[in-house]
Amino acid sequence: MSALIRIARLLVSADPWAMARGAALSVAVLLMGAALLGLSGWFITATGLAGLVGIGIAFDVFRPSAGVRFLALGRAASRYGERLLTHDATLRALAALRVTLLRGFARSDAKTLARLRSEGVLTRIISDVDALDGVILRLILPLAAAALTHALVFFALVWLVGGPVAGVILAGYLPGLALILLRLGRRSIAPSSVAEETAQALRRGTIAMIRDREALILAATLPEREAALRDLDARARRAARHLDQAERGAAAHMSILVAVVAMAAFLAGALLLEAQQVGPATAVIGLFVALALAEAVLPLRRGVAELGRMVGAAARVAPRTELPTGAPPRDEIAAAPLLRLETQGLDLELAAGAALAITGASGIGKTTLMLRISGLIEGEGIRIKGTAPRDWREPALRAVVTAVPQRSALMAGTIRENLCLAGDHSDAELDAAIHAVALAEDIAARGGLSSRLGEGGAGLSGGQARRLCLARGLLCAPEILLLDEPTEGLDARTAEAVLTGIRAALPEALIIAVMHRGAAHGIFDRVVRLAG
Structure with a gap:
C-alpha cells in the first residue's frame, strides 16, 4: 500500500x-x-x-x-x-x-x-x-x-x-x-x-x-x-x-x-x-x-x-x-586524465585526441568493457576525468561519452529525424556528418535528408544503417567516442573512408573502437588485445 x-x-x-x-x-x-x-x-x-x-x-x-x-x-x-x-x-x-x-x-x-x-x-x-x-x-x-x-x-x-x-x-x-x-x-x-x-x-x-x-x-x-x-x-x-x-x-x-x-x-x-x-x-x-x-x-x-x-x-x-540515494553525482574533475582504465587486465591512461583499437576473441568482454565505460553497467577500475561513470550525472556523462553499439536503433521517419534524435542540428551539420561516414551519395540517391525510412530503418542496407548510426554519434560531438565494430559489413574501401572520416570529424576526441578486423588502420595509435 x-x-x-x-x-x-x-x-x-x-x-x-x-x-x-x-x-x-x-x-x-x-x-x-x-x-x-x-x-x-x-x-x-x-x-x-x-x-x-x-x-x-x-x-x-x-x-x-x-x-x-x-x-x-x-x-x-x-x-x-x-x-x-x-x-x-x-x-x-x-x-x-x-x-x-x-x-x-x-x-x-x-x-x-x-x-x-x-x-x-x-x-x-x-x-x-x-x-x-x-x-x-x-x-x-x-x-x-x-x-x-x-x-x-x-x-x-x-x-x-x-x-x-x-x-x-x-x-x-x-x-x-x-x-x-x-x-x-x-x-x-x-x-x-x-x-x-x-x-x-x-x-x-x-x-x-x-x-x-x-x-x-x-x-x-x-x-x-x-x-x-x-x-x-x-x-x-x-x-x-x-x-x-x-x-x-x-x-x-x-x-x-x-x-x-x-x-x-x-x-x-x-x-x-x-x-x-x-x-x-x-x-x-x-x-x-x-x-x-x-x-x-x-x-x-x-x-x-x-x-x-x-x-x-x-x-x-x-x-x-525513486531518485538515487547517497552522495550526489559529480560532473567532472577537469585536472584528472580524460579516461583511466584499470580493469580486465588493462592499465591505460588515455588523453583527448588518442585512438585505441581493442581486439580479442569473441566473448572475451570487449563489448562489456564498452558498456562499463559508457556507464550502462557497473564496473570497477574506470575513471572519466577522475570520476567513475556511474557517479556522473546522466546529462553530463552523455555530453562527454557517446557510444555507438553494434545494434543501434533506427525508427520509422525521415533520415533527418533519425539523425536528430539526440538534438536539433542544421542541414549543414547533418551533411557534414553523413559525408564523414561516406554516406552522402547513398542519401542523395534516396532523395536527401527528407527521404523516409520504414520501421527499424527499413529501406537501408545493413552497412548503410550502421553508417547512419555512426553519423548520429558524430553529431553529438563527444569527448569520448565508443564504437563497437564500426566497420562490420563494410567493404575495405568504405571501411577505410569511414574510419578516416570519423577521425577528421572529431580530431580532438578520444576514440575507442572494438575491432575484429581493421585494427591496423592508421587512425589508431594503440592496439590492445584483451586476454581471458
Missing part, C-alpha cells in the same frame, strides 16, 4: 492545478445535484401545501422554479466540464508518470535495458501504467469530492433544517460507507490481483504460442500449450466472477444504506416538524438531500474493487520512480 501512496503523491504533484480544477468541478456536480433534489423536494411539498390551504395563487413559484432550472442546467454543464478536466488531469499525471518511469529505466544497466525489448515486459509496463489511471479517476478524485461534499452539505443542512437532520445523514453515511468499502476491499484485492496477473499471463502465452506455433507443431506440444492457456483463461474468468460478485454485493449494501439514511433523515425531519422547529416543506429537505448524496457514494465501489490491480501495478512501478 505504501507504493500506491507514493504513486498517488506523484500523480497529484504532476499538475496540482489541473487536479484542483477537476476536483472543484466534481464537488460542484455533487453539490448541485444535492441542491437540485433538495430544492425540488421543498418546492413540490410547498406548492402542494399551498394548494391544500387555498393560497396557491399567492405562492411564489417563479423563483424556486428558476432555481430548479438553474441547478439542472448548471449540473449538466458542470458534469461535462468535470469529465473533461478530470480526464485532462489524469492524462497529464500519467504523462508525467511515464516520463519519470522512463528516467528510472534510463538509470538501469545494459542487461535490464535489453530485457525491455521483450514483448512481455513491455506489455507489463503498459498495463501497469494503464491500471494506475484509476488512482486518480476512481480513488483520489471521487473520495476527495465525496468527503468535501458531505462536509459542505452537513453545514448547509444545519443552517436550513437543523443539526439533528444533518447529524443523522453524516452519522449514517460515513461509518456505513467505511464499513462497506472496507469489506469490499478485503474481498476484492485478491481476485482483482489474480484477474490482472492471469490476464497478463494469458496475453503473453497467446503471443508466444502464435510466434512459436511451427516449433510447437513439430514438437507435438501444441495441445499441451493450448490446455495451459485454457486453464489460465478459466482462472481469469473465476477471478473476474468473484470480483464482480464482490462489487455487486457492495452496490446492494450501498443501496440499502442510502435507503436507511434517507428514511432516518425523513424521521428526523418529522420529529423537528412535530416539535414545530421547522415547517413541513423544510422538514423533507433532508430526505431528498440524503437520496441525492447517493451520487457521491455509489461510484466509490468501482475504485475499491480495482484496488488489487492498482496495488500490484504500483508495487512494480514505484521502485523505478
Whole structure:
C-alpha cells in the first residue's frame, strides 16, 4: 500500500492545478445535484401545501422554479466540464508518470535495458501504467469530492433544517460507507490481483504460442500449450466472477444504506416538524438531500474493487520512480586524465585526441568493457576525468561519452529525424556528418535528408544503417567516442573512408573502437588485445 501512496503523491504533484480544477468541478456536480433534489423536494411539498390551504395563487413559484432550472442546467454543464478536466488531469499525471518511469529505466544497466525489448515486459509496463489511471479517476478524485461534499452539505443542512437532520445523514453515511468499502476491499484485492496477473499471463502465452506455433507443431506440444492457456483463461474468468460478485454485493449494501439514511433523515425531519422547529416543506429537505448524496457514494465501489490491480501495478512501478540515494553525482574533475582504465587486465591512461583499437576473441568482454565505460553497467577500475561513470550525472556523462553499439536503433521517419534524435542540428551539420561516414551519395540517391525510412530503418542496407548510426554519434560531438565494430559489413574501401572520416570529424576526441578486423588502420595509435 505504501507504493500506491507514493504513486498517488506523484500523480497529484504532476499538475496540482489541473487536479484542483477537476476536483472543484466534481464537488460542484455533487453539490448541485444535492441542491437540485433538495430544492425540488421543498418546492413540490410547498406548492402542494399551498394548494391544500387555498393560497396557491399567492405562492411564489417563479423563483424556486428558476432555481430548479438553474441547478439542472448548471449540473449538466458542470458534469461535462468535470469529465473533461478530470480526464485532462489524469492524462497529464500519467504523462508525467511515464516520463519519470522512463528516467528510472534510463538509470538501469545494459542487461535490464535489453530485457525491455521483450514483448512481455513491455506489455507489463503498459498495463501497469494503464491500471494506475484509476488512482486518480476512481480513488483520489471521487473520495476527495465525496468527503468535501458531505462536509459542505452537513453545514448547509444545519443552517436550513437543523443539526439533528444533518447529524443523522453524516452519522449514517460515513461509518456505513467505511464499513462497506472496507469489506469490499478485503474481498476484492485478491481476485482483482489474480484477474490482472492471469490476464497478463494469458496475453503473453497467446503471443508466444502464435510466434512459436511451427516449433510447437513439430514438437507435438501444441495441445499441451493450448490446455495451459485454457486453464489460465478459466482462472481469469473465476477471478473476474468473484470480483464482480464482490462489487455487486457492495452496490446492494450501498443501496440499502442510502435507503436507511434517507428514511432516518425523513424521521428526523418529522420529529423537528412535530416539535414545530421547522415547517413541513423544510422538514423533507433532508430526505431528498440524503437520496441525492447517493451520487457521491455509489461510484466509490468501482475504485475499491480495482484496488488489487492498482496495488500490484504500483508495487512494480514505484521502485523505478525513486531518485538515487547517497552522495550526489559529480560532473567532472577537469585536472584528472580524460579516461583511466584499470580493469580486465588493462592499465591505460588515455588523453583527448588518442585512438585505441581493442581486439580479442569473441566473448572475451570487449563489448562489456564498452558498456562499463559508457556507464550502462557497473564496473570497477574506470575513471572519466577522475570520476567513475556511474557517479556522473546522466546529462553530463552523455555530453562527454557517446557510444555507438553494434545494434543501434533506427525508427520509422525521415533520415533527418533519425539523425536528430539526440538534438536539433542544421542541414549543414547533418551533411557534414553523413559525408564523414561516406554516406552522402547513398542519401542523395534516396532523395536527401527528407527521404523516409520504414520501421527499424527499413529501406537501408545493413552497412548503410550502421553508417547512419555512426553519423548520429558524430553529431553529438563527444569527448569520448565508443564504437563497437564500426566497420562490420563494410567493404575495405568504405571501411577505410569511414574510419578516416570519423577521425577528421572529431580530431580532438578520444576514440575507442572494438575491432575484429581493421585494427591496423592508421587512425589508431594503440592496439590492445584483451586476454581471458
